[in-house]
Amino acid sequence: MIVSELxxxxxxKIVAKFGEGTSKxxxxxxxxxxxxxxxxxxxxxxxxxxxxxxxxxxLTTMCGAHYPNAHTEMEFGLMYQLHNFENNNRVRIKVFMPxxxxxxKSMTPLWPAANWMEREAYDFYGFIFSGHPNxxxxxxxxxxxxHPMRKEYPLEDATRHDKEDKYFGR
Amino acid sequence: MDIKQSEILEAxxxxxxxxxxxxxxxxxxxxxxxxxxxxxxxxxEAESTIGYIHRAFEKIAERRPYNQITTLTDRxxxxxxxxxxxxxxxxxxxxINAEIPKRAQYLRVIIMELARIADHIICDTVIAVDTxxxxxxxxxxxxxxxxxxxxxxVCGARLTTNIGRxxxxxxxxxxxxxxxxxxxxxxxxxxxxxxxxLVTRNRIFxxxxxxxxxxxxxxxxxxxxxxxxxxxxxxxxxxxxMNPYSSYEDFEFDIPVGLAEL
Numbered sequence: 001m002i003v004s005e006l007x008x009x010x011x012x013k014i015v016a017k018f019g020e021g022t023s024k025x026x027x028x029x030x031x032x033x034x035x036x037x038x039x040x041x042x043x044x045x046x047x048x049x050x051x052x053x054x055x056x057x058x059l060t061t062m063c064g065a066h067y068p069n070a071h072t073e074m075e076f077g078l079m080y081q082l083h084n085f086e087n088n089n090r091v092r093i094k095v096f097m098p099x100x101x102x103x104x105k106s107m108t109p110l111w112p113a114a115n116w117m118e119r120e121a122y123d124f125y126g127f128i129f130s131g132h133p134n135x136x137x138x139x140x141x142x143x144x145x146x147h148p149m150r151k152e153y154p155l156e157d158a159t160r161h162d163k164e165d166k167y168f169g170r
Numbered sequence: 171m172d173i174k175q176s177e178i179l180e181a182x183x184x185x186x187x188x189x190x191x192x193x194x195x196x197x198x199x200x201x202x203x204x205x206x207x208x209x210x211x212x213x214x215e216a217e218s219t220i221g222y223i224h225r226a227f228e229k230i231a232e233r234r235p236y237n238q239i240t241t242l243t244d245r246x247x248x249x250x251x252x253x254x255x256x257x258x259x260x261x262x263x264x265x266i267n268a269e270i271p272k273r274a275q276y277l278r279v280i281i282m283e284l285a286r287i288a289d290h291i292i293c294d295t296v297i298a299v300d301t302x303x304x305x306x307x308x309x310x311x312x313x314x315x316x317x318x319x320x321x322x323x324v325c326g327a328r329l330t331t332n333i334g335r336x337x338x339x340x341x342x343x344x345x346x347x348x349x350x351x352x353x354x355x356x357x358x359x360x361x362x363x364x365x366x367x368l369v370t371r372n373r374i375f376x377x378x379x380x381x382x383x384x385x386x387x388x389x390x391x392x393x394x395x396x397x398x399x400x401x402x403x404x405x406x407x408x409x410x411x412m413n414p415y416s417s418y419e420d421f422e423f424d425i426p427v428g429l430a431e432l
Contacts, residue, residue, distance in 0.1 A: 029264050059394050085405065088412050113394035139221035148229065155233055 006089055007032030013054060017047055033092045041080075041095050042105040048082060048091070049110055056082035056091060059111040062118070064125035068151040073098050076125065080107070106132040124149035186214060193222050197300055236262045237336055244330035250289035251331045252281045252321065260415055262336045274338035275417040280351070281324065281333060282416070287358070288317045290398075298369045301378040306365045313361055316354045323347035384430075402428040 004027055011025040011034065023044070024035040036044055048056040060081040067075060074096040081092050095104075106129035107114035118129045119138035126147035129135055137144065146153060192203040201222040207215040227242045234242075243254040256278055263270060270278075291314045295307035318328040323346050325333040334340065343351075369375050385395065390403035400407060406427045410418040 058391055060396075061394075085407055090413075111394065112392050137221070139224040141221070148226070151232075153229075155229055 003027055003030055003032055006091070007034070010034065010048070010054065010091055013051065014044065014047070017051075018044065028092075031090060031092050033094060035094045035096070038095050038097050038104070041078075041093070042107065042110075045080060045082070045093065045107060046110060048093075054084065055086060056084045056089070058083040058085060059107070059113050059117075060090070062107070062114060062121070064121035064127055064149070066125060066150050070096075075099050076102055076127070078104060078121065078127065102127045104129055106130060106135075108132055123147070126150070185209070193219070199296065240334075240336075241330070241332050244332055247289070248329055249292045250285040251329065252285040252333045253289075255331060255333050256282055256416065259334050259336050266336075268337050270338055270416075272417065273342075276420075277339055277343060278334060278416050279418065279421065281321075284317050284320060284351075284354075288314050291317075294369075295365070297379070298375060301375050303369055303372060303375055306368045309368075310361060310365050313354065313358050316350065316358075320347055320350045320354065323350055401426065404428045404430070 007025050007027055010032060011023060014023050014034070014036075018040060022037060022040055026033045026035065048054050060083045062078065062080045065077040065079065067077065075098055077094055077096045079092055079094050081090065083090050097104075102125075104127055106118055108118070108129075108131065115133065116138060118127070118132055119135060121127045122129065122132075122135055123137040123140050124147055136142065140148065187208045189206045189208050190203070191206055192198050193201050198204075203219040203222070205217040206213050225245070227246070231239045231242060240255055240258055243258040244251040246254045262268075291310050295310050298304070299307045321331050321333065322328050323344055325331050325340065327333075385393075385399070385403045387404045389395075390400050390405055395403060395405075404427060406425065408425045409415075410423075411425060
């Protein structure tokens with residue numbers, strides 16, 4: 001199926017199920033991307049996974065994102081990439097939220113694979129996944145007190161004194 | 171870590187033992203910690219800590235131009251750096267909508283397939299070493315060396331290759347590179363066959379691997395397995411065939427898929 005047709009097909013199914021204006025379709029390169037409202041995400045992914053004609057039963061990946069210059073309501077985002085192996089269709093679901101409310105329902109009941117992916121999104125961006133069985137840092141040390149992949153944290157630790165410019169040819 | 175004192179006591183009562191494997195252990199091939207709940211030699215549960223070698227490539231990449239990020243991708247999996255390099259090039263090419271000459275695409279396929287072979291040589295021989303058969307490892311590593319010499323001829327580097335450029339390749343293959351490639355292709359199949367005879371049907375190897383840590387198709391789907399692990403679990407998906415990139419659609423190839431039923 002052509003990407004735009006596939007996107008439209010999924011969009012139509014979602015509109016029929018959840019109503020008008022619940023998702024916005026965009027085509028990014030060879031991917032249909034659906035931008036959906038936050039409260040719907042879990043039910044929508046459940047629908048995409050279990051609906052017989054859609055059957056997106058494989059969670060390829062999931063990640064967080066931070067757009068510091070975006071509108072405050074759209075500052076943080078999560079992306080879910082799903083795959084249907086039988087028809088070889090792929091789709092991305094995006095959801096945006098403000099910094100003040102980084103709560104999201106955990107997808108672990110749908111895909112156990114979401115367990116570590118959500119721990120990573122928590123570790124690096126500070127998303128809180130309700131219903132997650134073991135939401136703790138995965139790659140950084142437990143007593144770290146910030147979420148390092150947010151854009152406000154600089155590349156180098158400003159508190160270090162051993163990294164003088166002259167030693168690094170700067 | 172998360173296994174508490176009470177759980178250790180409970181485990182002791184049930185004759186389970188708790189073993190701290192790692193962060194550094196010769197069998198983990200990398201730094202990560204596992205706290206294992208063991209029933210004799212059988213692992214019942216494991217609590218893994220995988221963060222010891224996180225290097226924040228995403229953060230470093232934030233402040234670099236695209237062509238300086240390629241060197242970071244070398245280090246994602248240094249057993250097959252060229253494939254990571256190509257994945258990065260192709261991502262940027264998609265972003266800037268660049269079209270790659272057919273010859274460059276084919277040369278990339280050759281390099282990627284060499285890298286795939288080199289990586290599989292490491293995985294397959296090292297599992298043999300871990301289960302007690304070192305001979306095959308030394309034998310096949312000669313051929314990995316031949317692949318590294320081909321890389322060297324193409325890009326000047328061996329392990330962290332930084333091979334290719336956004337938009338194509340840095341240079342065409344030299345006559346010397348083709349010569350080495352031909353030599354590799356004419357000698358490797360026989361060596362692989364020999365390794366297969368030496369290890370795959372070896373009684374010790376079979377006893378130590380068959381039925382150990384099995385993954386069913388359903389489990390592989392639920393836990394988002396990918397690549398060879400997914401195919402070993404019996405799912406016949408290969409991205410090169412299903413969503414071809416870099417002109418893979420022009421090539422004919424067989425894909426091995428696991429057949430065992432659990």
